[in-house]
Amino acid sequence: MKNKKILLSEKEIPTHYYNVVADMPNKPLPPLHPGTREPIDPEMLAPLFPMELIKQEVSTNRYVEIPEEVRDIYLKWRPTPMYRAYDLEKALDTPAKIYYKYEGVSPTGSHKPNTAVAQAYYNKQEGVKRITTETGAGQWGSALSFACKQFGIDLEVYMVNISYHHKPYRKMMMNSFGAQVYPSPSNRTQSGRDILAKDPDASGSLGIAISEAVELAAKDENTKYALGSVLNHVLMHQTVIGEEAVKQMEKAGDMPDIVVGPFGGGSNFSGISFPFLRKNLTEGTNIRCIASEPASCPKLTKGEFRYDFGDTAGFTPLLPMYTLGHNFIPAPIHAGGLRYHGAGVVVSQLLKDKLIEARAHDQMETFEAGLLFAQTEGIIPAPETNHAIATAIQEANRCKEEGKEETILIHLCGHGYFDLKSYDDYMAGKLKHHAVSDEEIKASLAQLDVLQPV
Secondary structure (H helix, E strand, O other), X not given: OOOOEEOOOHHHOOOEEEXXXXXXXXXXXXXXXXXXXXXXXXXXXXXXXXXXXXXXXXXXXXXXXXXXXXXXXXXXXXXXXXXXXXXXXXXXXXXXXXXXXXXXXXXXXXXXXXXXXXXXXXXXXXXXXXXXXXXXXXXXXXXXXHHHXXXXXXXXXXXXXXXXXXXXXXXXXXXXXXXXXXXXXXXXXXXXXXXXXXXXXXXXXXXXXXXXXXXHHHHOOOEEEOOOOOOHHHHHHOHHHHHHHHHHHHHOOOOOOEEEEEOOOOHHHHHHHHHHHHHHHHHOOOOEEXXXXXXXXXXXXXXXXXXXXXXXXXXXOEEEEEEOOOXXXXXXXXXXXXXXXXXXXXXXXXXXXXOOEEEEEOHHHHHHHHHHHHHHHOOOEOHHHHHHHHHHHHHHHHHHHHOOOOXXXXXXXXXXXXXXXXXXXXXXXXXXXXXXXXXXXXXXXXXXXXXXXX
C-alpha cells in the first residue's frame, strides 16, 4: 500500500516562528507617514496594534518564540497533515511527484487561525477588550472570531459586500463564534458612507473593508485592529505551516523543487514558502517558490513596485509594495480572499530581488483545476486554493513534456465546503473569463500621488 499521508506528532509543533527578514539580502524599505512622507516611528502604530506585535513587525531576529498558550490552542488541529497526491499524478500522467500540505483541518477550515490565535493572544496580554477587522472570503473573519472567543475579546468584522452575499455560511460561522459582521462598504463609518455615496451598489474590496475597520479602531482607545495578511508579523505567524512541511518532506525522504501557494496579500504563500526559502538563502538550495494570484487582480505579475496605501481611504502608512493602486476595485470573482490591490512589503521585496516567482490564472482555469483535484484527491478546495493547484498542474505538465521527475508541494490552504455556490456557478456556466487589462491598471496607478521607491 502506498504511504499517502505524512504525519507529525504533537511534540513536533513548531516552537518558533521564522522571520525571513533576517536572511534577506536586501531588507524591506520602511513604511512612510502619509502626511510627512518620512519613515514612521513604530510607536505610531500603537493605536492600532499591541506593542508585542509592533515589535515583531519591525524585528530582524531570525526566530520569535511561540507562547505556550498559543501552542496549546494550536493542539486543537496542529500539526496538520501532508499527503502525496498519487491519484492527481496519475490523472496528469506526469513524472512529477506532487504533495500537498492541508490546512483545512483547522477549526474554521483554513490556515488563518495560525495568526488569528497569536494576534488575539497578544491583544489579550495588553488588556484589549475589542478588535475590529476586515475579511474578504470570510476565512480570516471566521478565524479571528474563533480566536477572539478563546480569549474573551469582542470582535467586529467588515466583510466585503460581494462575499457577504456570496458566502452567507461564513457570516453564520462568525456569528456562531460571537462576532458582529457587517457588509462593506457600510453606513457605520465615514469611509464606507463616502463609497456608498458614489456607488450605492458597490461590491466592495478588501481595501475598503480595511479602511472601515482601521477608522473605527483609530477612534476608540479601547479598540485595536487586526489584519489577516500583508504585514510581516502576520506572515511570520503563518510559517508554522512551512516549518512543519520541512519536517514532513524530510520524513518522506524528499524535498520540493517547487513550492506553490495562493496569493492575496501574502500570508498564505509566505506561510508555506518562507521556511523553504530559508534553505535557499542560508544553504544554497534552489527551491522555486511560486505565488499564484488571480488574473483579475494581478498585483505581482502586472502591478508596479511603489509606495501605496494598504487601504482605500488612505488611513494606513504608505507601504513599499507591488500594487494596482489603492483605488483599484477587483472584479467580483469567487476567490474573495485574493481580491486585494497590493502585496505584502516583505513578499514584494523578495519578488523585486527575483528570489520568488509569481503567476496569474483566470478563474475558469482555477475551477477546472479544483474540480480535477476534488475528483482525484477527495477534497473540494477553496477557490483561493485552486490558484495554487492550477500552477502545480502547469508545472506537472511541464515535467511531463520535459521528461523531468521534479517534486511539487502545494499549499492546500483550506477546503471549499462553504464555497459550493461558486462551484455550482462554474458548472452551470455562469462564470466568465476575466483578466484585467493593461489600460485598467494604468488608469488605476495614474491616480496615485505617492513616492516611487528607488
